[in-house]
Amino acid sequence: MTTPTGASSESPRRRRRWPAVLVFLTVVTLVGGLFAARLGGDSSASTSALIGQPAPPLAGETLDGGRFDLADWRGEVVLVNLWASWCEPCRREHPVLTSAAEALGPRGLRIVGVDVRDDPADARAFLAEFGGARWPTLIDPEGTHAIAWGTFALPETYVVGRDGTVVAKTIGEVDAAWITEQVVPLLGGDAP
16 A cells, blocks of 8 residues: 555645744744734733833923923922824823823812924814813923823823822823822822
8 A cells, every 4th residue: 555645745835834833933922922912901900110110201391382281380290291183082082181181280289281293273162162271281293291101091190299209100091080090199188
């Protein structure tokens, strides 16, 4: 009895391919897992290398033509919100920020906006649509501040404690529960 010519020569070749196939599948699985972990789940649970570190410098021209420097607010609890007029979640969170400014401003909360890669005219129209903002907004046309703060999606919000260190960060729109959990304890007293 003879073996078909092709069968005897392919069998060792197939055996040699298995390690390569296993390595390929392992790499695909690992890369897929990393993408799933990065894109899926609760993105707001992402941490930041800035947590526990001094807040990056944040100074420049504001939408109303003034100047802002975060260093001037040292000793205050500051909520730094990065946003843009073209960002839909930013539209949804703006009323939450307005409520936080009204309720917690008298207790010492300061808010500063950073308008990232946006047309200032569009940003002003955005704020006018919502009745304005009770806080200054820096213009960040090149995204320089956003990069310094480690931002990769809008909106993102950071909390800077009275000692000037970053104590919390969230990716995506903030809600009242996040502010109550992350900001109110820094101000002292009970939730509003």
